[in-house]
Amino acid sequence: MSRLRGHTESALASACFGLAPIFAKKGLLSGLHPLYGAAIANATALVFLIFFFVAARQYKGWAVATRTGLMFAVLAGLCNSVALVSFYWAMAIEKVSIVVPITCTYPLFTMMLAYLAMKESEVIDGFMVIGTLLVVVGVLLTI
Amino acid sequence: MDAGIFLSILCAMAWGTQSVFLKKAMRNLPLSTAILITLLTNFLALVFMIEIGGGEGLSALVQVPMSICVYFMLAGFFNYFLGRALYYSSFRFISVTRSTAISASYPVISVVFALTALSEKLSVLQFVGIGLTLSGVYLLLVKERK
Numbered sequence: 677m678s679r680l681r682g683h684t685e686s687a688l689a690s691a692c693f694g695l696a697p698i699f700a701k702k703g704l705l706s707g708l709h710p711l712y713g714a715a716i717a718n719a720t721a722l723v724f725l726i727f728f729f730v731a732a733r734q735y736k737g738w739a740v741a742t743r744t745g746l747m748f749a750v751l752a753g754l755c756n757s758v759a760l761v762s763f764y765w766a767m768a769i770e771k772v773s774i775v776v777p778i779t780c781t782y783p784l785f786t787m788m789l790a791y792l793a794m795k796e797s798e799v800i801d802g803f804m805v806i807g808t809l810l811v812v813v814g815v816l817l818t819i
Numbered sequence: 820m821d822a823g824i825f826l827s828i829l830c831a832m833a834w835g836t837q838s839v840f841l842k843k844a845m846r847n848l849p850l851s852t853a854i855l856i857t858l859l860t861n862f863l864a865l866v867f868m869i870e871i872g873g874g875e876g877l878s879a880l881v882q883v884p885m886s887i888c889v890y891f892m893l894a895g896f897f898n899y900f901l902g903r904a905l906y907y908s909s910f911r912f913i914s915v916t917r918s919t920a921i922s923a924s925y926p927v928i929s930v931v932f933a934l935t936a937l938s939e940k941l942s943v944l945q946f947v948g949i950g951l952t953l954s955g956v957y958l959l960l961v962k963e964r965k
Contacts, residue, residue, distance in 0.1 A: 694928025753860025770823020785835025817948025
């Protein structure tokens, strides 16, 4: 059951990630700088999350937060920021047809890093490698 | 190496790495706290980039018309709030590699939405790409169930 939930959530996340660029594209057609658009989008999500955080009394979670957990969460946020900035910077100086296919290979980096850093919980087998490669190659052909 | 290619690889590495860090963070943090910290870090980095980027800075942000803001607000709701919450939540039930590969199939969803909303036509290569992506997702789902 929990696996089914994990699969469903990641598939729904894919649908959300797929829907968002349609709205972002419509907004960018106005000529607004992408960084401003990203800031508005991020701020909106932040407001929703803070509202949820307070309404559902999720702030109690701070009590169980450890320094290690906080450090990794900040690192994840920093990685996201580096990705965002390097993406826009690359788009500004390189062709889209080169930047987008390279950046779409990120699941391969996740697989490699998970294999190296999370051996205790991540089982990487042949099916997973082939499945991930098929997704990456398929996405490269689709975009 | 060309700077553009270097930055593209850096972007892929950073995107690929953040999910591993997040999974490690969620061993010691509730999901909502982990998302809040990543979003807050992201927002501060964006504000910093806008401020040092020259131009009109943050003051220009409040002058963006509401009709345009709405599109980015919807994008933010679906991507950063709902999408990211579901994506990070799935880490609790399946491996980060599997979750990342499944959620990385989103360009196919975008193409399907674009087909519906904009009546675009697909090339043969795009059909092959969608087929390969769905095959990959199917393989990841079926193997996990076994």
